[in-house]
Amino acid sequence: MMSSKSGLKFIIVGGVAGGMSAATRARRLSESASITVFEKGPYVSYANCGIPYSLGEVIQKEESLILNTPKSFKDRYNLDVHIDSEVVKIDPQQKTVDVRVQGEKTIERYAWDKLVLSLGAEPFLPPLKGIDLPHVFTLQTIPDLRRIRCALQDSTCVKHVAVIGGGFIGLEAAENIKGLGFEVSILEAAPQVFTLVDHDIAERIHTELRANGVSVHLRVNIKEIQPGHVMLGSGETVPADVVIAAVGVRPRTSLARDAGLKIGSSGAVSVDHFMRTSHPDIYAVGDMVETENRVLDRALPLALAGPAARQGRIAVDHALGILKEGYRGNVGTSICKVFGLAVASVGTSARVLQQMGKKPLWVTVYPPSHAGYYPGAQPLSLRVIFEPESGRLLGAQVVGKEGVDKQIDVLAMAMQAGMSISDLEHLELAYAPPYGSAKSPVNMAGFVGTNVLRGIVRIMHPEELVSSGFPLESIQLLDVRSPEEFGRGHIPGAVNISVNTLRERMDELDKNKYTVVYCGVGYRGYLAYRMLEQNGFEQVVNLDGGTSLFFSGGFDLNSRKTLQ
Numbered sequence: 001m002m003s004s005k006s007g008l009k010f011i012i013v014g015g016v017a018g019g020m021s022a023a024t025r026a027r028r029l030s031e032s033a034s035i036t037v038f039e040k041g042p043y044v045s046y047a048n049c050g051i052p053y054s055l056g057e058v059i060q061k062e063e064s065l066i067l068n069t070p071k072s073f074k075d076r077y078n079l080d081v082h083i084d085s086e087v088v089k090i091d092p093q094q095k096t097v098d099v100r101v102q103g104e105k106t107i108e109r110y111a112w113d114k115l116v117l118s119l120g121a122e123p124f125l126p127p128l129k130g131i132d133l134p135h136v137f138t139l140q141t142i143p144d145l146r147r148i149r150c151a152l153q154d155s156t157c158v159k160h161v162a163v164i165g166g167g168f169i170g171l172e173a174a175e176n177i178k179g180l181g182f183e184v185s186i187l188e189a190a191p192q193v194f195t196l197v198d199h200d201i202a203e204r205i206h207t208e209l210r211a212n213g214v215s216v217h218l219r220v221n222i223k224e225i226q227p228g229h230v231m232l233g234s235g236e237t238v239p240a241d242v243v244i245a246a247v248g249v250r251p252r253t254s255l256a257r258d259a260g261l262k263i264g265s266s267g268a269v270s271v272d273h274f275m276r277t278s279h280p281d282i283y284a285v286g287d288m289v290e291t292e293n294r295v296l297d298r299a300l301p302l303a304l305a306g307p308a309a310r311q312g313r314i315a316v317d318h319a320l321g322i323l324k325e326g327y328r329g330n331v332g333t334s335i336c337k338v339f340g341l342a343v344a345s346v347g348t349s350a351r352v353l354q355q356m357g358k359k360p361l362w363v364t365v366y367p368p369s370h371a372g373y374y375p376g377a378q379p380l381s382l383r384v385i386f387e388p389e390s391g392r393l394l395g396a397q398v399v400g401k402e403g404v405d406k407q408i409d410v411l412a413m414a415m416q417a418g419m420s421i422s423d424l425e426h427l428e429l430a431y432a433p434p435y436g437s438a439k440s441p442v443n444m445a446g447f448v449g450t451n452v453l454r455g456i457v458r459i460m461h462p463e464e465l466v467s468s469g470f471p472l473e474s475i476q477l478l479d480v481r482s483p484e485e486f487g488r489g490h491i492p493g494a495v496n497i498s499v500n501t502l503r504e505r506m507d508e509l510d511k512n513k514y515t516v517v518y519c520g521v522g523y524r525g526y527l528a529y530r531m532l533e534q535n536g537f538e539q540v541v542n543l544d545g546g547t548s549l550f551f552s553g554g555f556d557l558n559s560r561k562t563l564q
Contacts, residue, residue, distance in 0.1 A: 008033045008319070011097055011110060013087045013255070014118030015039030016048065017305040018286035020068070021312030022116045027077040029320050035079050036110065038099055040086040043142055044068060049305060051145050052169065056176025065142060090115065090259035092279045114281050114319040117256060117269070118312065121249035121287035121303050126164075130225030136243040139173055151242050152180065159183055162230050162240035164222065166193030170246035171205075171338050174214050177244075185215040185238050187222060187230065196334060196345040197397040200462065200553030201383060204399045205338050207552070212339045251288040251301050264290040268301040273326025274318035275311050283319065285311035292329030294415070295347045295394050296356075302330050333412040340401055344408035347395030347415055350385050361388045363448045363459065364545035366521035367441040369403035374433035378402040381545075381552070384411065384421060384445040391420035391453050396445075403441075410442050421449035448522070457529050460516055460541040462555040472557070476513040480528040481520055481547075491518065491550060492557050499524045502531055511537050518543035518550070 010026050012019045015037050023037050037044065045068040053059045070081040084102035091097070097115070098107045123138040125131050137148045152158055161177050163170045166188035178184045186193065186209065192202035193209070193216070209216050221233035229237045251268040262278035264270035268290040275283045286308030290299040307330050317324045335344035353360045362385040368377035380400035386393050396411040398404045414424060424446025431438050439447070451457045460468075468475075472493065479486050479494040486496040497505050499519070509515065515537055519525040525542040532540045543550065 009111060009113045010035045010116065010316075010319070011112040011114075012037045012116045012118065013097070014120060014286070015041075015044030015081060015083070016046065016118070016120060018120075018308035018312040019116065019118030020045045020073075021309040022118065022283075022285065022316045023073070023079050023081075023312075024077055025313045025316045026320070027079060029316065029322070031078075033320075035077075037073075037079060037081045038085045038087050038097070039081070039083050041141060041143070042083055044070065044073070044081055044083060046142060048140060048142075051139060051142065052172035052176050055139070055145055055148060055173065056179045058176065058179075062142070062145070087255060090255060090282075092259050092261075092282065095281065112281075115283065116312070116315050116319075117277075117282065117284040117288065118286050118308070119252040119255060119288045120308075121251050121301070123245065124248045124250045125245055126222075126247055128222055128225055131245065133225060133227065133243075135227065135241065136225060136245060138245050139169055140249075148242070148244065152177070152182065158241040160185070160239035161242045161244065162187055162238055163244045163246055164230075165246035165248065166190070166216075167195070167246065167248060168334070168336050170244075171209075171336055173244050173246055174209070175212075175337070175339055178212060178214055183215075183239070184213075185217060185240070187217045187220045187232075187238065189220060189222075191219055193218075194336065194338075194343055196332075196349065197343060197399075198349045198351050198383065200549060200555070201343075201381060201397050201399055203554040204381060204552055205341065205343055206554075208339050208341045249287065249303050251290075253288060256284065256288070264299055266290045266300050268299075270299070273328075275315040275327060276318070281319075283315035285315055291327060293348075294329040294331050302332060304330075304332075304334065306333075328416070331412060331415045333408060335405055335408060341399060342401070342404035344398045344404050345396065346408055346412045347385065347393065349395055349397070350383075353385065353394060359388060360385050360394055361449070361452055362386070362461075362544075363445060363452060364522070364549050365441065365444045365448055366545065366548050367439075367444045368437065369400060369441075370435050371433040371437045376402075379548075380404065380407065380441055381549070382407060382441050382445055384424070384449055386421040386449060386453070388453075391422050391449070393419055393421060393424075398441075403436075406436075407441050410440075414442075421446060421453060425450055448526075451526070457526055458541045459544045461544045462550045462553055465516060465543065465550075466555050466557060474514060476510055476515040478509065478515055478517045478528065479519070480517060480524050485520065489547070489551070491547065494518070499528045499531075502528055506532070506535060509537070513539070515540040516543055517541070519546045521546045521548050 012023050047065045073079040073081045087097045089098040160183045162185045163174045164187050174184050192199050223233045224231045230240045256269045262270040269284045271289045287303040290301050293300045333346045350362045364383045378401040383397045385395040393415045398407045429440045477494040479490050479496045480499040517525045517528045529542040
């Protein structure tokens with residue numbers, strides 16, 4: 001039974017995903033509540049995730065981004081929504097907020113019974129010389145969009161655009177600006193773009209960017225931004241008539257700090273499972289708060305619209321006395337379009353887990369997006385990461401041209417449900433040739449991962465081969481593809497014995513040598529592994545992902561002593 005708590009005064013600060021989710025939920029649950037929303041900017045309920053696509057004219061009408069207005073909220077929900085209205089102070093003791101309307105000097109004071117903060121995050125501007133020049137922009141709001149569009153319209157002066165940062169916004173901006181006909185460079189301080197995935201998976205994104213004419217600069221140290229170019233610490237200059245700073249975002253916490261609310265160790269506002277702050281009647285949601293990361297078992301900020309909208313509902317449900325389970329934490333599900341590719345991730349990468357001192361297991365498979373015999377199937381790169389003891393899922397990454405969203409959503413559901421790698425074997429997923437396979441990509445990852453977990457196969461990852469402490473001359477590298485495939489390209493130093501003839505030619509191999517078996521994607525290598533292991537080869541491993549991962553991941557044995 002729901003407690004109506006009639007007559008409550010709600011004030012909601014911030015009018016995008018989390019804030020408007022809270023406001024509309026409050027009205028649906030209570031017709032008698034007073035609900036007031038203050039938004040510092042000129043718009044509420046706009047689709048800021050669509051801004052890069054509006055810039056690239058994929059979304060042709062800018063007004064499509066504006067989902068609602070103060071009037072439409074008043075008409076349908078009886079909400080009092082104030083735009084261009086900044087909350088400048090919270091008094092937790094008196095339960096009031098001070099509001100300044102843009103262009104006015106006076107400050108109005110409003111009382112509240114329940115306060116919901118949804119201030120989001122602000123673009124992080126690195127402390128670079130020249131970052132404040134007039135041709136440097138951020139890309140987060142509709143006014144940002146208009147400023148950049150205005151700058152790009154002078155095509156006689158603007159030919160080159162530099163994007164600082166290779167995350168979501170940077171990649172989306174690069175693609176859409178390139179689509180307008182400009183020369184585009186991405187400048188990224190890390191060794192890769194889209195750092196949510198492992199480096200070898202990210203290499204497919206680098207290849208796609210370069211294939212579409214985007215210049216990718218990795219591990220860069222920017223010395224200075226100047227009119228017309230960006231100067232790197234290496235001395236190189238990158239042409240840049242327009243610069244877009246897409247380095248990342250930081251939680252907006254100054255208002256909460258000034259009000260004495262607890263700030264967590266991550267620098268975001270600390271909340272409980274019901275989104276309550278350290279004040280029992282003040283809630284906070286969205287990008288400005290830290291919530292439990294279920295993989296890392298610690299509280300971290302998460303800048304995604306979906307969790308923010310759900311948190312807004314939870315905050316209001318609790319404020320109105322509904323007996324409901326609180327926020328369950330997140331696994332960080334995300335997806336990004338990069339020209340013809342989609343790249344998606346959930347959970348944590350193997351690289352981050354290793355940096356934390358953990359020793360995860362992972363497998364990489366290359367199944368088709370739907371049944372291979374049905375026209376149009378596209379290969380997927382799918383990695384699943386799991387605990388060595390329990391098999392608990394820790395993360396997944398998918399890259400491909402089709403079906404990426406389907407696979408990552410299934411894996412996200414599995415992680416939210418606390419499933420293990422072995423559970424993926426048993427998932428019953430929709431199958432018809434145009435849409436999937438009898439053994440879905442997720443099933444395939446479960447089969448391979450469970451084999452590793454049970455010791456049915458031992459694998460070596462390409463990075464282990466490249467950086468291995470084994471003397472290369474002591475390794476027996478066996479390519480079990482066909483002679484034709486071998487002739488089109490192989491890992492240097494490998495010998496070629498097709499898996500179909502391996503039983504007859506096994507005596508050509510040395511049982512005493514450490515044997516690395518590989519094929520195109522891993523399956524024939526697994527078959528060869530099982531043959532060798534059962535015939536007395538005690539030191540044999542199958543190369544994870546085969547040549548598909550080795551070559552697309554940018555691995556190279558030339559940095560080591562040659563095998564030949």
